[in-house]
Amino acid sequence: MSRGSELVVGSVSPNVGSPPEEQILTPPTRKRLQALLNAAIPTIFIEGGVGTHKSALLAAWAAQPAPQLRVLVEFDHRQLTPQAMAERLAYQLEVAGAGTIELSVAETEWGALAELLTGAVKALDRPLTLGVQQLDDLPAEVARTLIDLTGTLTGFRLVATAVDAQALITQALASGISHQLLSDQDLAYSAVEVAGILNEELPEATEATVRAILEATHGVPELVERLITLFPQECLAGTIGLEQAVGGWVPEHHGAMEFHRELKLVAQSPRISPALMVSLFGPERAEYLFARLPRLGAGTVTQPLSGQRQFTWHPAFRMLLLQLEHPGLESDAQADRARVAEAAVAVGDPELAVAMLVANQSLAEAELLCADWLWELVDADPSLLLEQFVAHDPGLLADFPNLLILATLVQPGRGEPAADPELARVQRTVLSGPISGAVPQQLNRLANAATLALGVGELGVAVRATIRWVNLFQAKHEEWAESVGPEFVSDGLLMIKALVQLDRIDLVPPVAQLLLGVARRNPAQAGLEAEARLGALFAALRMAAVFLGTSRAEVRSVQLVRRQYHREFDQVLHAAIDAGEALDRGDYASAEAFTRVSMFRLPSPGDWPVLIYLRTVALVALGEREKLDELVDQLLTTTRWEAWQHHFEAPGSYALLIEIMVMAATGRTVHRPLSELPAYLRGLPPGATHRWPSWGRRMLEGTIQVASGSARGTELPTDAQLGPLSPRVNWQLGLLTAVNNLRSGEEATAVSVLIRGGAGLKYTAAPLPLVLATPEEIATLIQRLPANASAIVRTSMALANSFAGIEQDGRGQVRLAARELEVLDGVRRGLTNAALARELYVSVNTVKFHRTNLYRKLNATSREELLAEALSQGL
Template sequence: MLHRRAVDALDASAPLLFFEAVHGSGKWTVLRQWESGAGSRRSELRLLYRSEGLPATSAGLTRLLWSSLQHQLGHDLTDLPEDDALLDDAVARGLRQIRRPVAVAVHGVERLDDGAFDALMHLLGSGIRLILAGIDVSPLALRAQRRGVYYSMLRDRETLLTLSETRALVEERGAALTEMASKVLHEATTGHPGLIVTCLESLPVETTAGLVTRDRALMEFLLGEPLDEEGSDFVDFLRTAARVPRLTTAEAAVLTEQELAPRYLSRLLELSLGRMVWHPLLQERVFRWDESLRLVLMQSAPPPRERKDDLVDRFVAAARVAGDDELLISSLVHTGRLDEAEALLREQIWDLLPNAMDPLWSSLARLSPLQLVDRPALLSARLRLSQSGPPSPASLRAVSGAAKVLVDCVDAGAPWKRMGSLIYSIEFALHARERERVIELFRRARGLLGDLVDADAAEAAGGREMSELLLLAETVFRSGNTIPAAEIAQLAAQLIEADPVGRDPRGERLAFARRLMLHDHRARGLEDGFSPEELLSGPELLWRDADLVVTAMTLMWNDLDDGDFAAADAQLHAAAVRVHDPEAWPILMLMRAHIAVYRQSPGELEAFIAAFERGTLSVPGPFAQQSLSQMQRVTDHLSRKVGRAVPSPGYLPAFPDGGRPFYPRTQFTVHLMEALYALRAGRREALATALSQAVALTPRRELGLYTLSSASGEEVQSLREIAEDVPGGTRLGLERALRFAGNTLNPGVDLSEREQEVLRHLRAGATNPEMARALFVSVNTVKFHRANLMRKLDVTSRDRLLQKADQFGL
């Protein structure tokens, strides 16, 4: 029997049981099974009614029930007196005469008027057990609670079918599904009987193929069972709440009665329409809809009964009560109050700027960028809602117009106002992919910021200025210029620490600035400047794309230094799947490309490099940061791997610290590469020099030996032995590389001794005549061996030959 759990649950010991379940859940079927004698209370006399037409007085209801009992028992009961005042005593005597318990169930109680409900409550005094069933019984349960009546509640989940019951219902409907299709159907419908039947009848092809989805099933169901239930507060709440992607308990309380709000949110969870998530900005848990289901409800359900303007006013009021500035801005934009939305967003631009296409910002996404030319904060937000890639003509015209509006503010006015205008101008130039313009504006912003931090003007900085500074730091980091981003973050952190209450009321701005600084230290190979535990713990609770990417890349360096390439890539992959548009973060794509080299994954390497090239404004050539000239060696190595020049990631000017190596990690990596190449070329003196230079760069923090992943175990062992003769060589910890040495995909290429000699000379950059002289052979012989190398490695160019030889550890 289907619904066995629900039928058994109707035999609860409470004198009053509320049975609450949505359309199509089988409430009436359950009640009919119960009425026919199913369940554990076999001796109970059971009466079932629909709410329509029930008498609104206790006397009328009592006489109706008494007539039903007389009919069911088949013999005469004591007739009830004509005087209504004598009914209670007569009923009590009659029930003693029956000597069996009596239970009454009413279906559709949300349509009961006050008189009928009071009449039902009156029956409890006669010892009759009541079951009140409907779509929304919470208001009645609250009334019973206020009367002090003890009751229990049977909820939606008790009507949901198990997987075995789903199979039974499918067979009962004459359908034949595979085990996989049955499981998919059960998951898509969560076991809701009405949805299951709808899928079998209206979506037979998808259901049989195991392709039915929750949103498709719900849409088909609502076409036949629209949410137009009169008198249901829950249905009204559902249709109204679906207008926003998330809401707090306080916001829900504005949309319905205060006491009903937590009940209704709990019910949305029970129906699997969404989930509760922690919202760091609000510092509380909020209900977030399953967006696909929310859209179905909005499209299929009748609109709320309120006028649209009144409804939006309620959302504005709810947002103000909850301090939910995201919802407030969305509601203001929805009603066309753009100036109010702009003023609010400018105060918290970094805090509130959407990561990407968050459904809460859908009202802004419907606006053309051209409507926001004189509103830089809203325009910045609107541009974030678009996917990465070539900017649209409308957005290009908008940023061009906005730049003209900002030009006067950039050149004149109060210092912090000029800084804000420069920051927005950089955002717009970056969107327009105007590389030289970005560089020029950044130079001006960086110079002005140095003056502001060191001058009396620093005292004038408030929360708005800090939010704009962090927007600049995030924008610069997104563009791939991690070092300048960290320097902006360091200056912002200094200002925030001087007045944390006024400049960082939620404590999130300083945390982000320090994450940028911590990433910079690890990327450069320097010691952590402060304890990382609090900044890097719980990345699953982070919600901004910027926080996710910076945290993942910071954690990645530890895994990379440990030689755990899979774990390092997993950190970046976790961030990539959570952010809206990974390609909007070129630096993320570049780091994944580097790790693909060490993981020996040429397919991923090509894909990530291509994504980096699409997103970056960098161009092949020397780094803008001259002190990073050694990094060019690393980029050149990456270029050889893909067979073309890869752009250098840093194109904005940076200001290195004085008195210590600026980027010891990269220089350390370069020296290890030089040592490995010297070992393969048999140049022992150059090998010792390279190891000595690597030792000099080794700080207290152990740097990774990942560049030796292309070396064989024998080569690493040789490097260790030579390092022991180098002063301080043991500090390199080369034994750590033995864990992943030889971790290459060797295709079984067998090179002759002469071919190996030619390969070593090719790595050293020798020409054919130079190799011929060194090997005492003719140029044609050298060409013969080079041709054999290319044939064995299946390549057609020198660069590709060296790339594949490195990949296979030859």
């Protein structure tokens, strides 16, 4: 008699008492899984949390003939007392041939199990291997007894299944027992095995079916079998997903309750970081769970720009865990969310903490947290917070301004009016509220108003609130210095971001320096993310130094924090720094690349004109006409650009500079012709120019004049006009004035003004306004430099030698590509699109594309207008 073939649960026939999974495992699959069990290792744990056919594997293992006696026992989970378990084990051993074993201890003690196994090993003529189902669900004393015996009892081995084997492994390590772990990945079906099952169940299946099933199940055997059995047509069509795969999984039928309680706890959070796991469960357990979740097929692990790994649930898997109700898995969802929120605060994850608190209706607590972390939260993941805010009445947010800001920023269409009328009403109420109280309270309310206004595209309100905040911040330093804390530093960073976004870079240095002075003396006042906040302040200072030409050495000497890229503002700052420095060393291609990459990563690049300005300068310097056309079509003529950069209350000065340069380089009209811009600037009310720096109007007027190729007579700026400004601004104003004087025939005056403008330069600075000058004008200014001109001015002017330049005769002319000229000739000759396509050996769609470009570039709406404009342009 083959004892192994009889030793199945309850000593009944294997075909009657075996788990149903045994009938599913095909012989090749069973053979592979059994081959994983290393006979030389005394203790083997087979772990799997989503039904990986552990029972089938153990039953097949017990039924296989072997030199050792294999006894499989499954204890009744309703009777886990020492006596009940001893009686069950004694019966199994007696059936196996070990005979009746006399005990020296009472059956009511756990030592009875050890005596039974010791006696069986002595009575048998071959080694004994015990298979135990779900060892992790048995009392800890049982697991400890069985594991210890494998190390002390010669001829005894243990093979056990478990949903959660970490505690068992810990016990084996503590006892010094060699062990093997078969995990979810080891037991998962391979593509070949899935194909073998499909060959029997769905012969018409293809390789695409195999890929779809593996993608949905990660090869977990029970899920594979369920999909093939319940959704055969979806499998064949390749439309199956996780919803079908996990829809029938009931976790409490598959193992340890504690493991599934932990799963249900962390399922409250849509995403989980290792640090959050550590805060919830401790280091060892956290590492184990974080590694197991993706192996279960519960979700995926990614590493965002913040640098910390994140586990994200598959929505169907998470919803299944949250909706599961069972007497053994009772949990309080509100208490679970509060626990996750507490852990999230501890590890510096404010997004998750606020999401959990809002879900718990704890708005007052969420408001306090949001106030301290608003700087980090403005770039929050909308998918994490939006569903929580949507579930609340927007009217409740009127009393929680920081939560209102956050709810506004996570809405679709950020920077545009809210689509929800009730939310829009609350936003208007808050924006129109009075600003009063002590200085710290006024600063906080102004910061909230400016941030909220930017969130809904109210640029006029944002400008007024930001400028008022800066003036109060600088004038009342002694009244807020004692109130500095995380909330205050957060507001300060938000205001620096607003200044950059609203073109007021000239105000960034004093604000950043005051904040840095306080935060560096006492980093605890900056908040838990003090290092990251200091890094943002340093980056803002350095970006302002690049734009204004102030000393960069001081900034470099104190910048000890590594660069950050996981916030939108970080992307803009570092791209502006890198592009500005590339321009200053004459590397225009790198400047173009830095700005291109950053624009690609930004959700709304047109909201950051300082970045687009540097890109435009680089493209004009390189003579990249096609890319300038793309800039016009994809950005400068969009509704978003019109709303943000041509707002009737606050037009952007850098946006106007961008459009002036583009029109001069391409001959295209963007919003209004160059000739109309001077009158437009003069007609703006004083309040509309609060978005401009003090020198903004002079810069715009001088750029318009140089771009149009005209001159207005000799200019002799006074020392007062050039003196109080930053070095780079003086340099650029001096260059604009120099070109104007040169065109007026005053070469000596032009060179004199140029040298005076560059007198304050601290390092080589690209002569950016000269990208709009002609090559002849650039050469003349360089040649006329006197021998005593400073080395910095000489090297700075030398950078203009590689500018593409703008031809005097070509100003205002439209530049057409060779193919566009061929299409224009065909239109002149009256050819149809089809005839022209045959003549040029291209498709009709290609002809239509070029014809559309012609109408756009020449501002024509009909064939007659197109030909008339082409004639006037000499094309």
